[in-house]
Amino acid sequence: MLRLVVDTSVLVGELLRPVGRQRLEDDRLELFVPEEMRDELQVELPRRVTAFASHRGLRAEDVDHLLDVSFRSVSRSVNVLFRPVYGSLADEAAWRSVRDPTDWPLVACALALDAGIWTNDQGLFGTGVPTWITPTVQGWLDHNPDR
Numbered sequence: 001m002l003r004l005v006v007d008t009s010v011l012v013g014e015l016l017r018p019v020g021r022q023r024l025e026d027d028r029l030e031l032f033v034p035e036e037m038r039d040e041l042q043v044e045l046p047r048r049v050t051a052f053a054s055h056r057g058l059r060a061e062d063v064d065h066l067l068d069v070s071f072r073s074v075s076r077s078v079n080v081l082f083r084p085v086y087g088s089l090a091d092e093a094a095w096r097s098v099r100d101p102t103d104w105p106l107v108a109c110a111l112a113l114d115a116g117i118w119t120n121d122q123g124l125f126g127t128g129v130p131t132w133i134t135p136t137v138q139g140w141l142d143h144n145p146d147r
Helices: 008-015 018-024 035-056 060-077 083-096 101-113 134-143
Strands: 002-006 029-034 078-081 116-118
Touching: 002 008, 002 101, 002 134, 008 018, 008 035, 008 060, 008 134, 018 029, 018 060, 018 134, 029 035, 029 101, 035 060, 035 078, 035 101, 060 078, 078 101, 083 101, 101 116
Parallel strands: 002 029, 002 116, 029 078
Antiparallel strands: none
């Protein structure tokens, strides 16, 4: 099992594609988001789906369907970690997140769970927690068949 805290931008990007939703729902991944990121997702996902639909000329009903499918995928595959679990690590996570102080909840969750962070944000590199990009997550899945 690969335990990861998922950055909002990665999560939204994965939700926009069927292969991404399939990857998110893979039972070999144990995925988490801090509660702050869950709230951010509620705003960011509809914004990104609307932009995605506009760019691809999708109909309004397609947008509604994609939002529904995406939110169901999140509820099936991503666990929300609440602040009491990681809040005591806020100070440590903040000094580790010097490149972007708003990333501290991701770092704190990773520390609390002894997990990596799935991100494409280079600001999280060098925080002292393992960082994974989508190709390395997929590589791990490809090399660790179902058990």
